[in-house]
Amino acid sequence: MKMPDNATPILEGKNFEITISRLCYQLIEVHGNFENTILIGLQPRGIYLCEALKEALLSLTGIKVKEGKIDPTFYRDDFNRRESPLIPSATEMSHQIEGKNIVIIDDVLYTGRTIRAGMDALLDYGRPATVQLLTLVDRNYSRQVPIQPDYRGIIVDTRAQMRVKVEWQAAGHPENKVWLYSENK
Amino acid sequence: MSKGLSVEHLLGIKYLNVDDIELIFQTAIEFKQVINRPIKKVPSLRDITIANVFFENSTRTRISFELAEKRLGADVINFSSSGSSVSKGETLLDTVNNLLAMKVDMVVMRHPSAGAAHFLSKHIQANIINAGDGTHEHPTQALLDTYSILEQFGNVQGLNVAIIGDILHSRVALSNIFCLIKMGANVKVCGPATLIPRNIEQLGVSVSNSIDETLQWCDVANILRIQLERQEGAYFPSLREYAIHFGVNAERLDKLSKQITIMHPGPINRGVEITSDVADSHNSIILDQVENGVAVRMAILYLLSAGKSSND
Numbered sequence: 001m002k003m004p005d006n007a008t009p010i011l012e013g014k015n016f017e018i019t020i021s022r023l024c025y026q027l028i029e030v031h032g033n034f035e036n037t038i039l040i041g042l043q044p045r046g047i048y049l050c051e052a053l054k055e056a057l058l059s060l061t062g063i064k065v066k067e068g069k070i071d072p073t074f075y076r077d078d079f080n081r082r083e084s085p086l087i088p089s090a091t092e093m094s095h096q097i098e099g100k101n102i103v104i105i106d107d108v109l110y111t112g113r114t115i116r117a118g119m120d121a122l123l124d125y126g127r128p129a130t131v132q133l134l135t136l137v138d139r140n141y142s143r144q145v146p147i148q149p150d151y152r153g154i155i156v157d158t159r160a161q162m163r164v165k166v167e168w169q170a171a172g173h174p175e176n177k178v179w180l181y182s183e184n185k
Numbered sequence: 186m187s188k189g190l191s192v193e194h195l196l197g198i199k200y201l202n203v204d205d206i207e208l209i210f211q212t213a214i215e216f217k218q219v220i221n222r223p224i225k226k227v228p229s230l231r232d233i234t235i236a237n238v239f240f241e242n243s244t245r246t247r248i249s250f251e252l253a254e255k256r257l258g259a260d261v262i263n264f265s266s267s268g269s270s271v272s273k274g275e276t277l278l279d280t281v282n283n284l285l286a287m288k289v290d291m292v293v294m295r296h297p298s299a300g301a302a303h304f305l306s307k308h309i310q311a312n313i314i315n316a317g318d319g320t321h322e323h324p325t326q327a328l329l330d331t332y333s334i335l336e337q338f339g340n341v342q343g344l345n346v347a348i349i350g351d352i353l354h355s356r357v358a359l360s361n362i363f364c365l366i367k368m369g370a371n372v373k374v375c376g377p378a379t380l381i382p383r384n385i386e387q388l389g390v391s392v393s394n395s396i397d398e399t400l401q402w403c404d405v406a407n408i409l410r411i412q413l414e415r416q417e418g419a420y421f422p423s424l425r426e427y428a429i430h431f432g433v434n435a436e437r438l439d440k441l442s443k444q445i446t447i448m449h450p451g452p453i454n455r456g457v458e459i460t461s462d463v464a465d466s467h468n469s470i471i472l473d474q475v476e477n478g479v480a481v482r483m484a485i486l487y488l489l490s491a492g493k494s495s496n497d
Contacts, residue, residue, distance in 0.1 A: 073229075074215075074227035085189045085488050087208070091218055120228070124226075124227075
């Protein structure tokens, strides 16, 4: 997708890297050697952030953190209110989550409904000891359910017609970048 | 925004395009993962009510649909014509309209008349899924068969698939032919000349009356049941003679220069179209077909139900 003319980058380059590193140090503070921790990326876009954090943690600590991917599509509450179906992405849950400390990872936290669906999907795999939430972008004042992140990259105050988009090199974009733009309707 | 199916009802494979079939398979992969984990249920269709209306006997298809519906969290009503008001003379339309008055969103129907599902879709505000209409189509069976082939071989394009047995009375055969050809397989039908419809070549299949030649040609043999209940005349002298000339047995398979995959939509007449040792052999994916049936039906129900309550 091409960005609209009014799009402004709000996180890029060196700052992007700094934010990722800070999130890693915050995770290390809480999770130590990550022995009992699994990072779970939410499909479709949370998996890139999850992968980036995993790589950064590996180079910072030498620890290979366990990870999984979960697709909240089948658990969404707006499925039947859409004209066309939401196409699911792959779920990969190769680790037992029973008794583990889970960090759910998504790129943008907005209404909180996707995270709610993701938690329901996660809990169908077992009973983790704790569940935390990490997001790269927290869209302030937009929540429709009581969900807040435990770790956040940046906070942006946005109006409803604004959109936040995260581009990842791993997804074929020239560089890692967060854009803010408004919908032209 | 993601694109859904091009159809509102699943009446037959005829009406689907390749993108639809691929979307169903792609979604079924995720549902197969769901039904193999400790909690086998997702709440996607929790505000949907589905009626399974069966005017003809069925074990596998009805149970498979019911399980698929329940795994998606839908409310399910089961109706079979025996023991219902149909035996008091109620018409199909009245029966189904009464069900809809009770706020049913989707109807899964099996009926002995070809075109029954089509008729219903023209008169009723609900998604109709054809679970078999007479000798016409049985689309979900064809989709699960093709999905099982895809799972086994990684692709369908260019594979040689033989459909063996009673082609004339088989809705499974017709739907399978449509589906396999759309997905790029080469299809050959094989059976006694009396059980192969005239001009079936026009559908793009080849015809053989030799079981040994067909087995040597194919990568996959989908063996159909002899449908005695639909046969009014004498199409072959006896079941024993059919078994001798067209039955798939270990001796026939051992003569081949390769291994082939064995499929059967069920119910099996053991010792007639297929012997027990072949049906239970490691080349048989008959029980995988049953498992995949639930995942494929979940995918179809899920994809068709989108936009049900879009006006609230």
